Structures are given as structure tokens and as C-alpha cells.
Amino acid sequence: MTVSFGDETAAEAAASAVGTLVREGVPAALAAGDASLWGPEAADEAARRLGWLRLPETSRELLPEITRLVERARAEGLDHVVLAGMGGSSLAPEVICDTADAPLTVLDTTDPGQVRRALEDRLDRTIVVVASKSGGTVETDSHRRIYDKAFRDAGIDPAGRIVVVTDPGSPLEAVAREAGYPLVLADPDVGGRYSALSAFGLVPSALAGADVERLLDEAASVRGLLAEGEGNPGLELGAALGAAAAAGRDKLILEDGLSQINGLPDWIEQLVAESTGKSGTGILPVVDADPTGADDEIVASIDGEGAIEVSAPLGAQFLIWEYATAVAGRMLGINPFDQPNVAESKENTAALLAAGVPQEKPVLVDGPVEVYGELAGPAHDLSGVLTGLLKAIPDDGYLAILAFLDRWSAFDVPTPEDAALDELTEAWAAADPATLRPLLAARTDRPVTFGWGPRYLHSTGQFHKGGPQYGVFLQITGAIPDGADIEVPGKPYTLGALQLAQALGDFGALVKRGRPAVRVHLTDRVAGVTHLLAAARQV
Numbered sequence: 001m002t003v004s005f006g007d008e009t010a011a012e013a014a015a016s017a018v019g020t021l022v023r024e025g026v027p028a029a030l031a032a033g034d035a036s037l038w039g040p041e042a043a044d045e046a047a048r049r050l051g052w053l054r055l056p057e058t059s060r061e062l063l064p065e066i067t068r069l070v071e072r073a074r075a076e077g078l079d080h081v082v083l084a085g086m087g088g089s090s091l092a093p094e095v096i097c098d099t100a101d102a103p104l105t106v107l108d109t110t111d112p113g114q115v116r117r118a119l120e121d122r123l124d125r126t127i128v129v130v131a132s133k134s135g136g137t138v139e140t141d142s143h144r145r146i147y148d149k150a151f152r153d154a155g156i157d158p159a160g161r162i163v164v165v166t167d168p169g170s171p172l173e174a175v176a177r178e179a180g181y182p183l184v185l186a187d188p189d190v191g192g193r194y195s196a197l198s199a200f201g202l203v204p205s206a207l208a209g210a211d212v213e214r215l216l217d218e219a220a221s222v223r224g225l226l227a228e229g230e231g232n233p234g235l236e237l238g239a240a241l242g243a244a245a246a247a248g249r250d251k252l253i254l255e256d257g258l259s260q261i262n263g264l265p266d267w268i269e270q271l272v273a274e275s276t277g278k279s280g281t282g283i284l285p286v287v288d289a290d291p292t293g294a295d296d297e298i299v300a301s302i303d304g305e306g307a308i309e310v311s312a313p314l315g316a317q318f319l320i321w322e323y324a325t326a327v328a329g330r331m332l333g334i335n336p337f338d339q340p341n342v343a344e345s346k347e348n349t350a351a352l353l354a355a356g357v358p359q360e361k362p363v364l365v366d367g368p369v370e371v372y373g374e375l376a377g378p379a380h381d382l383s384g385v386l387t388g389l390l391k392a393i394p395d396d397g398y399l400a401i402l403a404f405l406d407r408w409s410a411f412d413v414p415t416p417e418d419a420a421l422d423e424l425t426e427a428w429a430a431a432d433p434a435t436l437r438p439l440l441a442a443r444t445d446r447p448v449t450f451g452w453g454p455r456y457l458h459s460t461g462q463f464h465k466g467g468p469q470y471g472v473f474l475q476i477t478g479a480i481p482d483g484a485d486i487e488v489p490g491k492p493y494t495l496g497a498l499q500l501a502q503a504l505g506d507f508g509a510l511v512k513r514g515r516p517a518v519r520v521h522l523t524d525r526v527a528g529v530t531h532l533l534a535a536a537r538q539v
């Protein structure tokens with residue numbers, strides 16, 4: 001378990017920051033759970049948010065209960081594990097299961113196509129973990145309602161198929177008790193994005209087949225170092241991140257190409273973006289991107305080479321990054337445990353759902369793509385719109401592509417049966433909205449990020465609205481074919497209506513801040529993606 005440096009400037013800045021932090025007594029105070037480290041305004045919240053430091057020990061108490069759930073699911077032949085949870089309630093299990101090669105279907109979407117794909121997959125052998133700390137997250141509540149009904153319609157008792165993970169006293173706890181769903185209560189002193197080693201990380205991962213006790217062992221092996229001033233990987237990483245950001249290197253390129261751990265950057269993205277991106281400051285995580293060599297970026301590599309190199313097994317990585325984020329938060333002068341700007345888009349969404357989505361006229365229609373947003377005004381076609389967006393990025397800014405689409409639809413593209421892997425990869429990439437990221441990144445020297453909506457709303461969404469105001473936004477929405485939408489039982493809206501209201505709700509919050517933003521709406525999703533990628537190639 002080491003943090004090392006491949007860049008002298010980063011190493012020197014980190015060493016000097018470690019010196020200051022040690023003089024201030026930070027490592028011992030943080031390891032002991034001192035809630036005063038982020039100033040008086042953050043102290044009350046911090047006092048209820050430092051439970052993650054204890055999880056390598058306290059989560060062991062959950063293991064017998066988890067083992068019972070796993071044994072029961074195995075005995076009943078339930079081998080399709082679905083996790084309904086947003087942000088901190090699903091990002092860690094996704095990494096844990098990808099790394100352990102344990103199949104897990106993560107539902108952190110309101111896309112009707114993506115939800116239908118999960119519903120149509122082995123319902124008779126499905127067990128659903130409904131995970132929400134607050135117990136009030138609309139996406140997760142919708143998934144629970146949809147699965148509950150689907151099980152009933154199939155003559156299956158949902159009480160045998162839905163497992164709830166939530167905080168004590170949440171509305172979801174009451175729902176679970178009423179419905180008779182098995183319930184695992186999580187530690188309420190752990191915030192969502194710090195909950196990887198809590199019931200939120202462990203229950204779905206164990207059901208999917210991952211060895212969660214090993215994760216706790218890995219985390220425990222670093223826990224003892226966290227009070228130290230020397231040889232403390234969390235302190236070194238936090239000092240490096242905080243010092244780099246203070247020196248203007250606030251774009252954090254996350255690389256994991258050489259690592260055996262799959263997908264950790266997506267988890268780090270939420271932790272760092274939501275914890276630091278507020279009060280006009282913050283560190284912008286950039287995932288899946290090559291470094292550009294710009295002065296404001298710093299590369300952190302998981303088990304590989306970069307300015308900052310973090311080598312540790314997965315359980316320890318979780319704890320090291322959490323501790324580092326708390327340290328960097330102190331250096332940035334913010335409260336790393338709140339998310340003050342997440343609620344605004346949610347409120348906009350609720351208002352749009354109640355009042356109905358307003359009918360707007362597109363400023364431009366280019367084939368199967370409608371374009372909305374004032375910035376698009378002067379452009380004559382889609383590549384003109386994209387050019388305008390790239391030009392609008394400030395010298396220290398970034399472009400964020402935000403796609404409210406089905407994350408897996410590219411895999412539906414027809415391919416010849418005997419296609420070789422590279423042919424398949426090429427065909428999938430040509431149908432994948434995420435391909436827009438590298439295409440546009442090749443046309444600017446500024447970072448380009450990509451987020452699936454509404455998933456990103458629980459992650460980088462906080463940074464977009466609360467962090468430094470230098471982002472430019474390209475939002476993508478898509479039409480839902482007739483008959484493909486899904487009703488949310490007991491609610492007056494469909495998933496498709498919720499998805500569009502979420503997109504528009506966040507768009508409104510970005511525009512209100514004066515950020516350059518364009519929404520492109522694909523009236524035919526498949527043709528629209530092809531058209532969009534072609535337009536990006538012409539920029």
C-alpha cells in the first residue's frame with residue numbers, strides 16, 4: 001500500500017503539505033474522528049459523517065446476516081442480482097463486483113429501455129437489492145415499485161425477492177417493514193459516498209458473489225496507518241490532491257489501465273467531485289481520458305504510472321481515497337461531507353413533473369437530432385453547434401457531455417455471428433454515445449468528461465453547479481418509442497417522463513448559472529447517435 005510520485009513538482013508540493021498537516025495534528029485527529037477539522041460550520045455534520053473510519057471493524061458485525069442472505073438466495077437459485085441504487089448506493093458495488101468478476105446488474109438509471117432490459121432478464125431468478133441511505137431517492141423508489149409489481153404480476157412474492165438496505169428511520173425502512181422485505185440497516189454516521197465498506201457496499205456485492213470479508217481485511221490493513229505522520233498513504237494522497245488544487249492543478253485525470261481493479265475511477269469521481277466541488281472551488285475528476293499535458297491537470301494512477309501513483313488492494317483503496325478526500329477538503333476550506341447543490345436539480349425535476357414538461361421549439365433540427373439552447377442559435381448544423389460549444393470552453397474550463405440515454409444500448413447493434421472481437425468493439429463504439437467523448441476531446445485541449453444521466457446528478461452534478469463556474473455542457477436526451485415507456489406504479493408519471501424532467505431540471509440549473517449549455521434530443525435514438533458522432537468528426 002503506497003502512494004508514490006512520478007512528478008517532482010507534485011512530490012514536493014505534497015511533502016510540504018504533509019509537513020503542515022502533521023504540524024497541525026491532522027492525521028491523528030482525523031484518525032480519531034475529530035469533527036472540528038473542517039471548521040465550526042461543518043462540525044455538526046462532520047460529527048455524523050466520520051463513521052467510515054470505523055467500518056473495517058464495525059462492518060464485520062454484518063457478516064453473519066449477509067451470509068444468511070447469500071445462502072438463502074443460493075438455495076433458492078436466485079442468481080441474477082439487480083442493484084437499484086444511485087450514487088453512493090451503487091458505485092462501490094459496481095467496482096467491487098467488476099473486480100471480483102461477480103455479475104451484478106446495476107440500475108442507476110431512469111431510462112425505460114435500460115430498466116426493461118433488466119426486468120426481462122431472468123425475472124424468475126432475480127433478487128433485487130434496493131439501496132438508499134435517505135430512503136427518499138426518486139429513481140430507487142421507482143425501481144422498487146416497478147420490480148414489486150413485476151414480481152406480483154409473475155406470481156412471485158416480492159417479499160422473497162427484494163432486499164432493502166437503508167438508514168434506520170428512513171421512509172424506506174418503513175416501506176420495507178410494511179412490505180415484509182428483508183432489511184439491512186446501515187450505519188447512519190456514514191455519508192453515501194463514503195459508504196463503500198458499509199452495508200451499501202457489502203450486501204449487494206456479497207449476493208453477487210464477491211468476497212466482502214477480504215475487502216474488510218484489505219481496508220483494516222491500512223487503517224492503522226491513518227493516524228501516522230509518515231508512511232500514511234491517505235495523508236500523502238490527500239496532501240497531494242489538496243496542494244495540486246491550490247496550485248491550480250484542479251483537473252484530476254484518473255487512470256486505471258494497468259490495474260487489476262476494474263472501474264475505480266467512477267467511484268473516485270463521485271467521492272472527489274461531490275465532496276470538493278462547492279463554494280466555487282473543487283477538484284474535477286476526469287475519467288477515461290488521456291492526459292493533455294495542460295498546466296492545470298494532474299494524473300493519478302491506480303497501480304500504474306502518473307504524477308500520483310496509488311497502489312493498494314481495493315478495500316484499502318476505498319479507505320485511502322476517503323481519507324485523502326477529507327484531507328483535501330480541509331485544505332480547500334470546504335465541508336467534504338455535504339452536497340449543497342444537488343437538491344436544486346431535484347426540485348426543478350419535481351416541479352416539472354408536477355406542472356408537465358413545457359413544449360419548446362428546437363432552435364435547430366439536423367436530421368434525427370433536435371437542438372435546444374440559446375448557445376446553439378447562430379449555428380447552421382450539428383457540427384456548427386459542437387464547434388460553438390468547444391469554442392465556449394474557458395481557458396481553464398471543461399466540457400461535460402451528459403447523456404440521459406440507455407447506457408448499454410450500443411450492445412444491441414446487430415453484428416455478424418462470426419465477428420472477431422475487434423470488429424465487435426468497433427461496431428459497439430460506433431453505436432455508443434460515449435464515443436462522443438474521445439471524438440470531442442480530440443478537437444480541444446481542454447478536458448472532456450462524460451456522464452450518464454441521471455447517474456451523474458448524484459456525482460459530478462454537484463461539481464458542475466457548486467464548483468468553479470468554468471464548465472460547458474452538452475446534454476443528450478432521446479425519444480422513447482411508442483409502447484416502450486414504463487409506468488411507475490402508484491405515481492402519476494412514467495420513467496420516460498421522469499428521465500426527461502431530470503434532464504430539463506438540471507439543464508435549468510446550469511443555465512440559471514449562466515453556463516453555456518446545449519441540449520440535443522435524438523428523435524430516433526440509433527440514427528441520432530450515428531448522426532451525432534458523424535457531426536463530431538466534422539468539427
Ligand SMILES: O=P(O)(O)OC[C@H]1O[C@H](O)[C@H](O)[C@@H](O)[C@@H]1O
Pocket residue numbers: 086087088089131132133134135136137140192193274339342457458459
Ligand atoms: O443513498 P441515497 O440516499 O438514495 O442517495 C443517493 C445519492 O443521492 C444524492 O444525490 C447524493 O448527492 C449522493 O451523495 C447519494 O449517493
